[in-house]
Amino acid sequence: MHKFLPYIFFLVIISVQGQAPKKLNSAEIDQALKKLNFLGSVLYIAAHPDDENTRLISYFSNEVNARTGYLSITRGDGGQNLIGSELKELLGVIRTQELLAARRIDGGEQRFTRAIDFGYTKTPEESMEIWDKEVVLGDVVWAIRTFKPDVIINRFNHRTSGETHGQHTASALLSVEAFNLANNKDAYPEQLNYTKTFSPTRLYFNTSPWFYGSQDEFDKADKSNFIQFDTGVYFPWNGLSNPEIAALSRSQHRSQGFGSSGSRGSQIEYVELIDGKVPEIKGDIFAGIDTSWNRLKDGAAIGKVLKEVQENYNFRDPSESLPKLIEAYKLINNLEDGYWKNIKKLEIKDIILACSGLYIEALSNVSYSTPNQSIDVKFEAINRSAVPVELSSVSVLPDSPSLESNKVLLNNENWNEKLSYTIPKDAIYTSPYWLNNNSNLGTYVVEDPKMIGLSETPRVTKAIFNLKFYDETISFEKELVYKTTDPVKGEVYQPFEIVPPVVTSFSDKVLIYTNGEPKKIDLIVTANQKDAKGKVSLKAPDTWKIEPKETSFDIKNNAGTATLSFIVTPPKEQSEADLIPEISFEGKVYSNEIIKLDYEHIPLQTLVLPAKSKLVKLDIKKKGELVGYIDGAGDVIPESLEQIGYKVVKINPDDINAASLAKFDAIVLGIRAYNMVDILKFKQTELLKYVENGGTLISQYNTNRGLVLDNLAPYKLELSRDRVTEEDAEVEFLDPQHPVLNTPNKITPKDFENWVQERGLYFSDSWAPEFTPIFSMHDKNEANSNGSLLIAKYGKGHYIYTGLSFFRQFPDAVPGAFRLFANLISIGK
Ligand SMILES: [Zn+2]
Numbered sequence: 070m071h072k073f074l075p076y077i078f079f080l081v082i083i084s085v086q087g088q089a090p091k092k093l094n095s096a097e098i099d100q101a102l103k104k105l106n107f108l109g110s111v112l113y114i115a116a117h118p119d120d121e122n123t124r125l126i127s128y129f130s131n132e133v134n135a136r137t138g139y140l141s142i143t144r145g146d147g148g149q150n151l152i153g154s155e156l157k158e159l160l161g162v163i164r165t166q167e168l169l170a171a172r173r174i175d176g177g178e179q180r181f182t183r184a185i186d187f188g189y190t191k192t193p194e195e196s197m198e199i200w201d202k203e204v205v206l207g208d209v210v211w212a213i214r215t216f217k218p219d220v221i222i223n224r225f226n227h228r229t230s231g232e233t234h235g236q237h238t239a240s241a242l243l244s245v246e247a248f249n250l251a252n253n254k255d256a257y258p259e260q261l262n263y264t265k266t267f268s269p270t271r272l273y274f275n276t277s278p279w280f281y282g283s284q285d286e287f288d289k290a291d292k293s294n295f296i297q298f299d300t301g302v303y304f305p306w307n308g309l310s311n312p313e314i315a316a317l318s319r320s321q322h323r324s325q326g327f328g329s330s331g332s333r334g335s336q337i338e339y340v341e342l343i344d345g346k347v348p349e350i351k352g353d354i355f356a357g358i359d360t361s362w363n364r365l366k367d368g369a370a371i372g373k374v375l376k377e378v379q380e381n382y383n384f385r386d387p388s389e390s391l392p393k394l395i396e397a398y399k400l401i402n403n404l405e406d407g408y409w410k411n412i413k414k415l416e417i418k419d420i421i422l423a424c425s426g427l428y429i430e431a432l433s434n435v436s437y438s439t440p441n442q443s444i445d446v447k448f449e450a451i452n453r454s455a456v457p458v459e460l461s462s463v464s465v466l467p468d469s470p471s472l473e474s475n476k477v478l479l480n481n482e483n484w485n486e487k488l489s490y491t492i493p494k495d496a497i498y499t500s501p502y503w504l505n506n507n508s509n510l511g512t513y514v515v516e517d518p519k520m521i522g523l524s525e526t527p528r529v530t531k532a533i534f535n536l537k538f539y540d541e542t543i544s545f546e547k548e549l550v551y552k553t554t555d556p557v558k559g560e561v562y563q564p565f566e567i568v569p570p571v572v573t574s575f576s577d578k579v580l581i582y583t584n585g586e587p588k589k590i591d592l593i594v595t596a597n598q599k600d601a602k603g604k605v606s607l608k609a610p611d612t613w614k615i616e617p618k619e620t621s622f623d624i625k626n627n628a629g630t631a632t633l634s635f636i637v638t639p640p641k642e643q644s645e646a647d648l649i650p651e652i653s654f655e656g657k658v659y660s661n662e663i664i665k666l667d668y669e670h671i672p673l674q675t676l677v678l679p680a681k682s683k684l685v686k687l688d689i690k691k692k693g694e695l696v697g698y699i700d701g702a703g704d705v706i707p708e709s710l711e712q713i714g715y716k717v718v719k720i721n722p723d724d725i726n727a728a729s730l731a732k733f734d735a736i737v738l739g740i741r742a743y744n745m746v747d748i749l750k751f752k753q754t755e756l757l758k759y760v761e762n763g764g765t766l767i768s769q770y771n772t773n774r775g776l777v778l779d780n781l782a783p784y785k786l787e788l789s790r791d792r793v794t795e796e797d798a799e800v801e802f803l804d805p806q807h808p809v810l811n812t813p814n815k816i817t818p819k820d821f822e823n824w825v826q827e828r829g830l831y832f833s834d835s836w837a838p839e840f841t842p843i844f845s846m847h848d849k850n851e852a853n854s855n856g857s858l859l860i861a862k863y864g865k866g867h868y869i870y871t872g873l874s875f876f877r878q879f880p881d882a883v884p885g886a887f888r889l890f891a892n893l894i895s896i897g898k
Pocket residue numbers: 116117119120234237
């Protein structure tokens with residue numbers, strides 16, 4: 070299916086996609102020249118976006134000038150989202166992009182494995198079991214064989230299981246094992262169809278006082294195997310200290326709220342040798358590894374030319390370096406095929422472009438298109454140097470005719486040309502490749518083995534500029550981009566996307582039935598090309614009745630939509646099913662929707678995902694009608710409660726007063742409201758007064774650090790980091806007669822079936838006797854935790870704290886979670 074993907078893709082430095090192009094200034098060119106002359110590489114390994122030590126990555130990339138990569142075992146899909154409501158795989162896409170944004174700042178490259186971050190675990194064993202260790206270990210081996218790092222550095226300690234997130238320790242264990250396997254031709258032999266075995270020289274652990282529990286213990290530790298570096302260096306070429314760059318990089322992890330401030334001055338980092346050759350020279354992780362051009366056969370001559378370039382580099386006129394750079398380019402091009410040849414060829418091409426002040430760009434006239442449709446591509450080329458450069462030809466890959474130009478680009482004279490290009494009829498969509506198939510429990514499914522680990526789907530539609538410098542023609546690739554001018558933001562770049570001709574979305578992601586009444590659901594069909602005509606039907610198990618069986622659409626305009634209504638009638642008994650659209654269009658069936666993730670710090674993400682709506686027939690009773698909701702960090706409580714028949718009103722925190730709240734049957738606080746909403750510290754008295762007067766206040770989880778107030782509840786209630794991460798952990802009913810377990814819905818162990826990701830988090834571990842704990846639960850080999858749901862009478866009303874993860878269960882329409890939540894709301898009625 071990915072037939073246009075040439076072998077080179079997984080060796081190249083993934084370029085900035087859909088972002089404004091990077092234009093090197095003359096100090097940055099000088100820096101790039103230093104990097105060109107360093108032939109050594111480092112791969113940093115950890116488990117998640119944000120685990121990476123950006124100080125060290127920036128130090129190796131910008132001070133040592135090594136090729137520096139970060140292999141994050143997962144894409145961080147299992148975490149919480151501080152900037153929006155996306156969770157799971159959508160959050161994984163955001164965090165992937167945040168890592169790429171971070172790498173654009175610190176100069177590193179980004180890799181992954183297929184492992185899914187399935188949520189918090191306490192042991193590496195559980196991680197390995199869910200991930201399917203053999204698969205993920207293979208991916209780490211693959212990363213080593215393709216990235217070919219001289220040195221690997223682990224973020225975590227492989228010897229201290231249980232002291233941190235289980236996935237952390239697992240990342241280190243995988244690295245330790247893969248370190249030796251990568252060179253074993255009997256390990257994962259199928260990979261050797263595409264790459265070779267490889268043996269990194271050394272493996273280190275990026276240790277620190279944190280891993281010793283205290284500075285004192287760390288001071289006492291045997292450091293004979295340690296290397297330390299001062300990473301607090303200053304870079305005059307960009308006016309920043311290394312820790313300042315590291316902080317800018319780390320601050321890209323916005324979905325995790327990891328904004329950080331840079332520092333200046335000395336900052337020591339330590340690495341401890343774990344495996345590999347003991348360095349002959351103390352203090353140098355590359356000791357004994359030739360990191361000059363001499364490490365390549367026929368490399369010495371290149372090193373000689375490039376040393377001259379570096380020594381004679383003229384900051385006022387970088388184009389003076391061009392003759393020697395072209396000479397070096399020819400020598401690199403004549404090297405035997407291999408790893409460093411590919412890397413260095415790309416690097417020197419960027420430098421040649423920058424030194425000649427060449428700007429080349431290929432713009433699409435539309436932001437997206439579909440297979441077999443035509444687009445206009447507008448080319449721009451301009452040379453800003455006295456060196457004459459000939460533009461021999463331009464074309465678009467794959468398959469376009471080449472536009473012969475043979476035009477000499479004179480200093481500062483613009484060249485523009487247009488070409489009509491037809492997207493190949495079997496072009497793959499540009500959506501994230503790891504979401505193209507249903508995933509396994511712990512790993513994504515990737516059909517093309519060469520794609521494994523890539524941070525993004527490689528764009529196959531790209532422009533080729535063939536430029537002649539003196540007598541040498543060099544090909545430059547540019548991804549197609551789309552550009553607009555925004556009155557506020559100015560020039561806005563966007564990736565050019567290839568999407569299906571027709572996509573759909575449901576008006577409701579979940580339809581919950583509390584009785585036998587039929588419900589209407591709308592399907593919105595969007596055409597991504599002109600004149601789209603076709604038929605639509607919805608599929609669900611036979612017990613669900615869908616009318617009409619089939620309907621049709623006729624959409625004239627590109628981006629036009631048609632809204633088609635269906636009536637869905639539930640079966641009598643409790644039931645769950647997926648409702649899937651099938652659109653027949655030009656002989657093919659489509660059932661995708663497009664989801665866009667639009668955040669300022671990352672390029673616009675366009676995802677093509679299976680469209681579906683979840684149908685649930687619920688055996689549920691409820692009391693009360695009107696629920697007030699106060700926003701926290703973002704959850705789907707309001708729409709979920711409306712699905713089961715409540716009327717939900719969002720309360721502006723500024724307007725909170727006991728009198729205005731009196732009308733609500735219950736008030737629900739969004740997750741982490743007491744961490745997020747400052748003004749609640751002034752409103753807590755009113756909220757508690759509302760409870761005293763007979764109301765029900767349901768506080769979902771908050772983290773114990775960074776609370777905006779001390780009196781979370783009317784009585785003593787302390788939060789802990791206790792969590793139950795096993796979503797199927799047995800739940801014991803501590804007080805089976807308690808109303809919350811009996812009215813209006815009789816709660817049974819069945820209500821705890823099919824929960825997703827976890828039971829809950831940030832449980833209380835200490836509370837006043839006024840509270841009644843309802844449940845007891847624990848992860849394997851752990852003590853019971855009884856603070857997941859605590860209920861206290863206060864005045865005439867009820868105060869409820871719950872760390873149960875309703876925010877994860879509702880999007881998946883887990884029936885028991887709804888039944889229990891209805892009981893919470895109904896408790897005072
Ligand atoms: Zn982590």
